[in-house]
Amino acid sequence: MSDNWNLWEVFVRPRRGLDHVHAGSVHAPDAEIALQHARDLFTRRGEGVSLWVVRSADIVASDPGDAGELFDPADGKDYRYPTHYELPDEVANM
Numbered sequence: 001m002s003d004n005w006n007l008w009e010v011f012v013r014p015r016r017g018l019d020h021v022h023a024g025s026v027h028a029p030d031a032e033i034a035l036q037h038a039r040d041l042f043t044r045r046g047e048g049v050s051l052w053v054v055r056s057a058d059i060v061a062s063d064p065g066d067a068g069e070l071f072d073p074a075d076g077k078d079y080r081y082p083t084h085y086e087l088p089d090e091v092a093n094m
Helices: 032-040 064-074
Strands: 006-013 021-028 052-057
Touching: 006 032, 021 032, 032 052
Parallel strands: none
Antiparallel strands: 006 021, 006 052
């Protein structure tokens, strides 16, 4: 394998209406070849209807150790959820 091949993350959507799910990784020199490798490896039995390939180096992820700092600010903001509000009796079937 050449030194200029990148690592690509592969996401497969199994059926229409479902979300893409991470399926694995492939090495390829460019996006088109990565897509072909992903197709050959992850959809050879017709498992998917759509593929995404993303260069691993381009993915930015949160650190699990920073979860409190990132996600705690949403605590105590119940007004963001519909269960926080009471519906009047006149409103039915909502």
